[in-house]
Amino acid sequence: LMNTTPDGDYQTYKSEHGGFVREHFFGRDLRTLKMVEHMNDAEVWNLQRGGHDYSKVYSAFQAAVAHTGQPTVILAKTIKGWTLGSHFEGRNSTHQMKKLTADDLKAFRDRLYLDIPDEALDSKLPPYYKPGADSDELAYMFERRRELGGSIPRRIVSAKPLAQPEEKSYDVLRRGSGKQAVATTMAFVRLLKELLKHSEMGQRFVPIIPDEARTFGMDAMFPTQKIYSPHGQNYQSVDRELLLAYKESKTGQILHEGISEAGSAASFIAAGTAYSTHGEHMIPIYIFYSMFGFQRIGDSLWAAGDQLTRGFLLGATAGRTTLNGEGLQHEDGHSLLLASTNPAVVAYDPAFSFELAHIVRDGLARMYGERDEDVYYYLTVYNEPYLQPAEPDGVDVEGILRGLHRYAPAPGEDGPGAQILASGVAVPWALKAQELLAADWGVQADVWSVTSWNELRRDALSCDAWNFDNPEGDQRTPYVTTTMREQPGPVVAVSDWMRAVPDQIRQWIPGDFASLGTDGFGLSDTRPALRRHFRVDAESIVLRVLTSLVQRGDYDRAALPAAIEKYGVTDISQVEEDHSGGLS
Template sequence: ADSPEMRYMAERRAAMGGSVPARRRKGNELTIPPLSAFENMLVSTGEREISTTMAFVRILSTLVRDKQIGKYVVPIVPDEARTFGMEGMFRQLGIYASQGQLYEPMDSDQVMYYKESKDGQILEEGINEAGSFSSWMAAATSYSVTGVQMIPFYIFYSMFGFQRIGDLAWAAGDSRARGFLLGATAGRTTLNGEGLQHEDGHSHLMSATIPNCISYDPTFAYELAVIIQEGLRRMVQNQEDVYYYITLMNENYTHPEMPKGAEEGILKGIYNFSKSKAKGEKVQLMGSGVILREVIAAAELLEKDWNISADVWSVTSFNELRRDGLDAERWNMLNPEKPQRVSYVAQAMKGAQGPTIASTDYMKSFAEQIAGFVPGKFVALGTDGYGRSDSREALRSFFEVDRYYVVVATLKALADEGKLPASKVSEAIKKYKLDANKPNPTTV
């Protein structure tokens, strides 16, 4: 028992935390930056157009420079770092390689060349989603294994996330992983030209199956900043056992300033983006991700062409709204004699008039998750079917989620309620040159 071998093994076991494996519930305490640290994301981009992927890279750059948590941040990519605009981090952080740089990169003559080092901070795993996710899960559970919190950000093509490694995503929830998954080029119509291999219209429905996975589909940079800062607060500062899935897009457009007081709604899942001052029939329009911009355009058409007053709602998380609604229903069932709770979406839309039309870049069942909690008639437009190679405009028309289909769906809902003649719907179909006899997108 006192041999050198036994003493060595005892020392090694003690260094690893003792003889009996134990799971730590808390790691080291860390202080996260305030929302004001992302001030450049909360203001308007003016005339400059950026994508939410570019906004994320700026947020990540801010985090890796933070003196409190920067060294604990672990950026992870399979092989698309340049696609996601992350090459600027090669020189800044370096790509981890256990033996350092063993070759001269082909891009060595560029300022942002492919730099590998033994102390690199980026994990670039090659075209290996299962390996990349396993690295993410190791960092996301580091707090329980080593007592040291890591903050992993794994960014990937969203189609190659839950669909490919769904069992690992479930295991991450079961393992109480904490970290961020970023599904880039998300949505069925945002990555034009890639066809059905890349076009994701269902990852949020998959993430919804994991109880402690918090999912968001933001449209604007300020929404993304608020969501990531809150994720840091919950997972790093408060050390809650949840992880975040956030979808990002590669479509460039201008981003407005954050509306005053929007933070709570962004995190809960819905907030009012604009109210119409038109005097006609009232309707409520919902959108998320890139399709919110089509919804905003549809509201303008409804007012200009049809004298319809359309309020616009940004829905950052249909998943979280559904969970909130179900939680309220459960409490009400078990507490029938106490004051009944109201879902957040019903609270937010209290007093809203007219039917609600929701359009997203995902299957109709994505938005339909909240149909039972929205007052009045609810109509969902979505991208059911396989992806196709075409322009964004053509794809959104094909899947019937663009501004013109939102207008037609709105007029039809009003006609169903007897507030407009059905002939107005036919007039709109003709005006916007829509083919009423085109095949159902799910059959093509």
């Protein structure tokens, strides 16, 4: 009878009376009606649901603990607003009601057998009830607390810091790609293969892939790391003739989850908290189409932060215009903005492989070295191949890690100055714009690689909070403000993300600031056409820099229509197509 009774009826029963329950519940079957024929209506009304019957709850837990060999679930029938009186119990309005009346308070007191006199029941300010120090209730609670490890919840971490990879492990990225065009997704995979060779750390990496691993160029790991399966491989794979054939193993290191982002996020949390739950550091590397990360499993990633998870999220095929063949479903222009809402996430948008090397090295040190920080990293990497430069001599490593470094100083000194801030795949567009500005308009622009808009904002917010609380102390200045304060000309920010991403730092930029971005849904078209559509390509950057200079009074306004005509900025058909393809 209980299994065939709708939940709506259960709610109605508790809003009525014992006679109603007798007629409409027990009366639906003669056998159940006979079970309560010896009871009056008050006794029928006082029958407890399973979730409120202490003996049944205890018995259920006892049976669950004793049952082994398979998971156990306890289904507990309960009443919304239980013990709060007739105005609350079983009522749809329970969640909107904020206060108990005097009668409700008395009924609540009587229901829970609380030793509080009527005169103490002030409906506006009810008394705080605490059992006596020698009461059975407190004795039981303290006994359980001692059994569970103490009164203050704490995380016991016995995992020891890991020996860090040697500097030479990162040379595969620092030396650049030579004449081969390589996407930053592939650059990361190359680094991961090097790190997997590390004697202590290598076996602790847990690659997690919710889609086909070949999408990210990770098939090279199949023969060595293999794909975990509790049953091993019980079939012949269709690609068994290939050198990089699909291989499963009971001791596999790769978690190939299938298209299940929720399952992959659960694996990320499990591996990323193993340092606490098992006393062993594991390093989850969860790589996914960036559109299917924070947008699809944002709640799980919030829980990951709450559980002090550590590890790396890789938003591969990132950006609004790089994975251009699959339309708006896959074109991500906002995950960095979503990541900025999570206090545990350290997000980077590197342009070059050498930046990626420093970021990963620092991340491993922060999470698994002596610094022992409770954060996890989100790295946005792209599927568009371009030449990866070797690490410049004297590169500003601090700037890379803090979020901003000057990659290409202005080519000359004569002419108006400007600053172009670009991140990720937009840095090559900025470099082309730098050339056009100098050659066609005599404008000298510096190009800065913004490795993390989010970290620049986090630093600035921290400075603001300090200054707010310490008005008479030494005032702190955000890193981005200090870095850009003495730079000549306007600042133009550009990325393959919606403008709200670079706009995060707008208020801390001294002087004039303008941004370009990929606001709106994605489209299926060529990369150059999409970039012209969103006005983020090199020619659009040139026009935005010239516009900022005109607005400052530093350039002739006649240059603006001339630039539009020269480059065809408003005409998508005039773009120069490329054939860069996908990952390399």
